[in-house]
Amino acid sequence: MFEELNDLYQQVIMDHSRKPHNFGILAGANCCARGKNPLCGDQIQIFLSTEDHVVKDLRWEGDGCAIFKASSSLMTDAIKGKTTAEVKVLFEEFHSLITTGKMSEDHHLGKLAVLSGVNRFPARVKCALLGWRAAMSALEGNPQSVTTE
Amino acid sequence: MFEELNDLYQQVIMDHSRKPHNFGILAGANCCARGKNPLCGDQIQIFLSTEDHVVKDLRWEGDGCAIFKASSSLMTDAIKGKTTAEVKVLFEEFHSLITTGKMSEDHHLGKLAVLSGVNRFPARVKCALLGWRAAMSALEGNPQSVTTE
Amino acid sequence: MSTRPALSGYRKDFPALHQKVHGHPLVYLDNAATSQKPQVVIDALSNFYQCDNANVHRGIHELSHRASVAFEKTRERAARFINAQHTEEIIFTRGTTEAINLVANAWGSDAVKEGDVILLTEMEHHSNIVPWQMLARRTGAKLAFIPVTGDEGLLDLSRIDEFLTSKVRILALTHISNALGTINPVSELCAKARRMGIITLVDAAQSAGHSPLDVREIGCDFLALSGHKMCGPTGIGCLYGRLDLLETMSPWQGGGDMISNVDFHESQWNKVPHKFEAGTPNIADTIALHAAMDYLDEVGRERIAAHDTEIGSYAFEQLKRMGKIRLFGPREERSGLVSFLLHNIHAHDVVTFADQQGVALRGGHHCTQPLMKKLGVSSTSRASFYFYNTTEEVDHLIDVLRGIQKFFGE
Amino acid sequence: MSTRPALSGYRKDFPALHQKVHGHPLVYLDNAATSQKPQVVIDALSNFYQCDNANVHRGIHELSHRASVAFEKTRERAARFINAQHTEEIIFTRGTTEAINLVANAWGSDAVKEGDVILLTEMEHHSNIVPWQMLARRTGAKLAFIPVTGDEGLLDLSRIDEFLTSKVRILALTHISNALGTINPVSELCAKARRMGIITLVDAAQSAGHSPLDVREIGCDFLALSGHKMCGPTGIGCLYGRLDLLETMSPWQGGGDMISNVDFHESQWNKVPHKFEAGTPNIADTIALHAAMDYLDEVGRERIAAHDTEIGSYAFEQLKRMGKIRLFGPREERSGLVSFLLHNIHAHDVVTFADQQGVALRGGHHCTQPLMKKLGVSSTSRASFYFYNTTEEVDHLIDVLRGIQKFFGE
Numbered sequence A, B: 001m002f003e004e005l006n007d008l009y010q011q012v013i014m015d016h017s018r019k020p021h022n023f024g025i026l027a028g029a030n031c032c033a034r035g036k037n038p039l040c041g042d043q044i045q046i047f048l049s050t051e052d053h054v055v056k057d058l059r060w061e062g063d064g065c066a067i068f069k070a071s072s073s074l075m076t077d078a079i080k081g082k083t084t085a086e087v088k089v090l091f092e093e094f095h096s097l098i099t100t101g102k103m104s105e106d107h108h109l110g111k112l113a114v115l116s117g118v119n120r121f122p123a124r125v126k127c128a129l130l131g132w133r134a135a136m137s138a139l140e141g142n143p144q145s146v147t148t149e
Numbered sequence C, D: 001m002s003t004r005p006a007l008s009g010y011r012k013d014f015p016a017l018h019q020k021v022h023g024h025p026l027v028y029l030d031n032a033a034t035s036q037k038p039q040v041v042i043d044a045l046s047n048f049y050q051c052d053n054a055n056v057h058r059g060i061h062e063l064s065h066r067a068s069v070a071f072e073k074t075r076e077r078a079a080r081f082i083n084a085q086h087t088e089e090i091i092f093t094r095g096t097t098e099a100i101n102l103v104a105n106a107w108g109s110d111a112v113k114e115g116d117v118i119l120l121t122e123m124e125h126h127s128n129i130v131p132w133q134m135l136a137r138r139t140g141a142k143l144a145f146i147p148v149t150g151d152e153g154l155l156d157l158s159r160i161d162e163f164l165t166s167k168v169r170i171l172a173l174t175h176i177s178n179a180l181g182t183i184n185p186v187s188e189l190c191a192k193a194r195r196m197g198i199i200t201l202v203d204a205a206q207s208a209g210h211s212p213l214d215v216r217e218i219g220c221d222f223l224a225l226s227g228h229k230m231c232g233p234t235g236i237g238c239l240y241g242r243l244d245l246l247e248t249m250s251p252w253q254g255g256g257d258m259i260s261n262v263d264f265h266e267s268q269w270n271k272v273p274h275k276f277e278a279g280t281p282n283i284a285d286t287i288a289l290h291a292a293m294d295y296l297d298e299v300g301r302e303r304i305a306a307h308d309t310e311i312g313s314y315a316f317e318q319l320k321r322m323g324k325i326r327l328f329g330p331r332e333e334r335s336g337l338v339s340f341l342l343h344n345i346h347a348h349d350v351v352t353f354a355d356q357q358g359v360a361l362r363g364g365h366h367c368t369q370p371l372m373k374k375l376g377v378s379s380t381s382r383a384s385f386y387f388y389n390t391t392e393e394v395d396h397l398i399d400v401l402r403g404i405q406k407f408f409g410e
């Protein structure tokens, strides 16, 4: 019935959305932030512990759609262990992927590439970005609420 | 060029509008009123001297379109010497004439009938009524400004 | 009535319904957001612009005369549509939102004082909350909310007399909830309020094109509606206000047409309703609203109301049968919309999936965030019907929802 | 430009122009009140309602997506149309009047205090006077007016520095006068005002569709325009506001879409421009405004401006030659309208006579009563042109006016 959606809602995405990784609260986090998607009202809270500009550990909490949950879960897997600089590059690659569908030849997206289908669903781009925006604002030391706009 | 307007702007109307009767101020008037046509901003001031419910004398001042001036001039001729009750009847006959074009068999309109063409020009009905409205409100002891609405 | 076609016969009048979306025939179930438009309304717009277009009022030339007459005829038509006593009781606005803002400003700024209470209900649309919050902030008044019972979405009237205190200046409430499908007992509540000397405003955005509407029977002082939800164009709506109230109110917006005299430093206002209509109005859409009202009365608003109840209840029952679903709104006497959450599946995923099958649903807070928070959800999915929707479309919706449940492994 | 048809070639695009009125071909010379609409604009409306009609924002389904994209594309188009720096600087309103009311409320209520001065000119339209009178009344501010020289209708700028005092908070003035045809030196005045820290608002109702318009070159803080005077539908217009100003302003109307979060007792506002657009907007007319802007730029706004000057001056000269006429507005550098009084013949008699010959004129105070009083008249007759008007139409107007003079024995 939903062939056109097999691409957007791939098995990996369904799995992550049902059993999100790094879900919960991180005691001893040294930076954290909240984010909100104004279109639906869904919210995220993210906790990171960094050392020497490296993301040592992180957790997130929040409820929302499958795309949001999968994207946030995959994001936390992807940035754990990375430096702030690497995370920034990755975010830019990811942002370009889900808004245009394009990846550069030397991208570092790895598993994140499963979200490439989002670009054909403009109304859902904000879902895929919500977790990322929160993470970026936490890393920039900006704990106040960000929105996906 | 203006055949269709020969009816509305009859010679009598043109004459009255150029040389309005009873024009000016009446010293010793015992009732007076102002009127205004909100559509164009034109105004009238009317002065009546009545005795035992009879309009003994009257004058009016104001500037406006030909229809307004002719109608006011004809009105003053028509009501001079009439009782308040007669004026009321006349006003109703006149109002019906210029809004519907109809006259009852036993009407008292006399020369006022030359204004019958106004009913085909709805935007100009207020012009023909302005003087009348002011006169009626003066007779009702209502000196404040009336409008043609 | 026997000569009128079945409601489904009117479907052909709506060009937008006859298209495919993502390869599937469109099933438009977002009518609470805006209805589709019959060809006669679209034609009314084209005809106006092609034949009679001119600015209204103060114009003497033929086109201006035609436009002015058609514009003011719509006012008469609107008065008849809601059984107002006087034509002047109709003020044209952009829609329900502007109408409520007009009251909150033109009436509220003079009538509401510090310590006064503005009484709303927990199920109000943002458009019937935020203007009052802004008025409360300006004046020092307070808001109070008649509670909603819970998922079944009824007004809890058990303590209504405690709410209707002598401090309450206005009771503003929705006739039909766009988030729950509840039909509120507005006549009863307006009568109670009136006995207390409380002004009443009914938000008829969801009821205006869905059932007969009689302001005198409801007994409200103000009523607001939007043309676009009742077969009319976007950009036009009406505020009804009781004549004697309107006459005492100050104007809100200033400009052309709302004045009788302007001097450099002060002005006098025009008569009601013009006092409240500043500037060139939305002429063409007003005239097209006339066509929409005529069309709705040709279809028959009693029939539309009956169809709403029927299709709304049918959809509600079918959804209940599906299982693994949380349903909002009353079990009985409901209007033509259903609001729900499939277990473990987000409202927006549902809408995206449905859209791929050509089914247009809405997901979100439906501009009722306070209600959503009270119900403990951030959003719901909503299917809202109009007289051109069929039970076959409901069946298709149910199939699609079952498919979604299967896809998500529920 | 060489490939574009002559301006008269566009006449065929306007269905309303091709009709007879009272047995004569229509000569539509009431464009300052509202312009006629080209078929592409009418088609944009029909197409939207027939294919894409849905409510905007927050909607995920296909139709809602299409409507939202087209709606927001119009904002981008409007920003380009007036060369705004940011798309968010465009706020959709019903027209110029609502735009000015928005500024007088959302900006004025916070920024204007007792003793402050609101500086206008004597030639303003009621829509750019009354909202400021209301603001002055609320705040205790005062109005001041830059004088007009007399019948030739120029701003008397000889004492402008005395007017631009440190008490002035805002200078709000019209770009082109709808009663005189004067084109005001808005860039110059805005620059002077800016040096004094005075906020500026330009009323572009008469200029928006008649000449290129560049808010950065003008250097104003706010600019207001109406779609219906520039080939667009009624019911839609724009307010331009400088982004940093808009961001500091409180909202005006409350309701759906202008919020980011609503609780029972308080709310947070959405970002600019949505903060200023409460409720369902006038979606279809906004999208049709896009078509109107495209159309105007296809015709070429420089060409329209040149044609305005040409036909306006031609008409002015022809009228002067007639004799027994009082002419208003500047002899030179005028826009495409003429305002006049035939000796001893009332403006409304002129309009009634012209109408019988198919010529649509406007008579009255043109919503500029204070100016009329200053000029010592209660009304004037006005012929206002657009690019589809021809010199032959002007000649016909002159013939008709001569006929009227003859009829009245002048």
Ligand SMILES: Cc1ncc(COP(=O)(O)O)c(C=O)c1O
Binding pocket: C256, C279, C280, C281, D032, D033, D094, D095, D096, D097, D098, D125, D127, D128, D174, D176, D177, D178, D203, D205, D206, D226, D367
């Ligand atoms: C100079 C000027 N300002 C303001 C307005 C008001 O525009 P609108 O009636 O479209 O709001 C007009 C048009 O009548 C105008 O000519």
Ligand SMILES: Cc1ncc(COP(=O)(O)O)c(C=O)c1O
Binding pocket: C032, C033, C094, C095, C096, C097, C098, C125, C127, C128, C174, C176, C177, C178, C203, C205, C206, C226, C367, D256, D279, D280, D281
């Ligand atoms: C109950 C209710 N009130 C008010 C509104 C606001 O109507 P509009 O957006 O047309 O102003 C709506 C529609 O969204 C509604 O459903």
Ligand code: FES
Binding pocket: A037, A040, A041, A042, A064, A065, A066, A067, A068, A126, A127, A130, C346, C348, C349
């Ligand atoms: S719908 Fe809320 S984040 Fe996707």
Ligand code: FES
Binding pocket: B037, B040, B041, B042, B064, B065, B066, B067, B068, B126, B127, B130, D346, D348, D349
């Ligand atoms: S036009 Fe003013 S009274 Fe006739």
